[in-house]
Amino acid sequence: MNDEHPPLADHPLTRARLEKLERIRRAGLDPYPVKFERTHRSAELHAAFGDLPPGTETDQVVSVAGRVRLLRSFGRLVFVTLEDASGRIQLFVEPNTVGESFDHLELVDLGDWLGATGRVMTTRKGELSVKVTDYAILAKGLRPLPDKWKGLTDVEARSRRRYLDLIVNPDSRRVAVLRSKVVSELRRQFDARGYLEVETPVLQTQAGGALARPFVTHHNALDLDMYLRIATELHLKRLIVGGFEKVYEIGKVFRNEGIDSTHNPEFTMLESYEAFADYHDIARLVEEVLPAVAEAALGTTEITYQGRPLSLRPPYRRVRMVDLVGEELGVKAPHRLDRERLAEEAARRGIAVDPGWGAGKLVEELFDHLVAPRLWEPTFVLDHPVETSPLARRHRDDPDLTERFELFVAGSEYANAFSELNDPLDQRARFLAQARARAGGDDEAHPVDEDYLQALEYGMPPTGGLGIGVDRLVMLLADRHHIREVILFPTLRPEDP
């Protein structure tokens, strides 16, 4: 045995469990049976028999199954607390009822999966229990669970071994469930509005649709370097060219950048595109979808985030980025100031200025540093500079700005939307400007995508587009302040390099 399981046999705690596994087999029992027929989940028993008075014995025979979370032995009477996905139920096990298999209870450890059949009863103290006539080990655990009271607290261990976190920390299970509700409600909202859910390629020969560094991989048969997508935008807009009027996609995108409390290299985005809509229409869409998601996930639009109350009830404030920055600088139209003046203003406020930045980028940097952190209630920040928005159409009233908004809540960005740029010649000019930035050393600049330009040249109708960062949204609704708390398996360095 020791030769077959060296790591487990090496440690006293796991060796003891291996020995029990052998004893289970020697007793003619299967430690990993294929099937157990259960009749009730714990929550169903509590719902059906929750009002039984103490000391009741019923004739109702039920079968339950779950993981052993607590085990209390009084010699000839044993209490076992089983946990399934719905909650906990106590087993009442005594030799009179269960017979010879009572002795096999000593082979059961905390963490094992157990199935039990018996009659519903309450103890003298009133605890709803199953008085066991038969039970079976459904899966023998070979490693000890974390402390049954203190649990698992180390954030690294909780992320690396999420299954343990989920076993012992109910909060972690709640966040995972909340995330699922958010995603399904998002889907429901767009489906209900007649949007077509589509899938676009993750592997691309060019990574566009956002300003970010991509992951590179290699296709062997084609002998071709490929990129993991950094956005779904350009393919979804090709579908609008193709004649679909409302499309959306919820999917993972990948950005090759650092990991911190709001960034994971792979994260989940929702993007939607609607023909004949402009960014004002999209803002109204967001004002409908966001409260609906909050209602579905939490039952309310009035939430608490970082200890402060926050209302997601529309309407949301609308304000132009250049007005917010202008207020800060005491000028009227900051994007018309010359670059040097803006660079000076930024530097004076402690912002590290890159010599490659133009006036537009400087305005946006000033906004990000000076204004954004102060925006608590949901706010649509409108009309970004052309320089930083290569896929948004020029503003109908100001050619230096675009028809774009970002939704800010609690100091962070939650949505990004534009009236899409559908002028193929302007789009080409914007790509070329990005190419110059790339040549100047900006490796996040957008590449020139000839295939996308060709699609635009066939004509894309006026279109409104939207992107929502799903992970951030879950963080907001779950009141979690680190992205790894809302991603079940966040990106981590390997433990043993």
Place this chain on the structure above:
RNA sequence: GGGUCGCUAGCUCAAUUGGCUAGAGCAACGGACUCUUAAUCCGUGGGUUGUGGGUUCGAGUCCCACGCGACCCA
């Protein structure tokens, strides 16, 4: 990328200025117990103190490098 802090038993944590054989609770093992709720009681075992070097009579503690992580800043 920079700074600060952390890494001790399966889990949660101790260990005084560098000084006895690195302790405790849970978990494990042995025993008692037919109404517990983190059951209780008695007893036992369990450690390469993240890794590798160094200083010292003596290192969990001090120094250096590396690994993994946390927080803050860019």
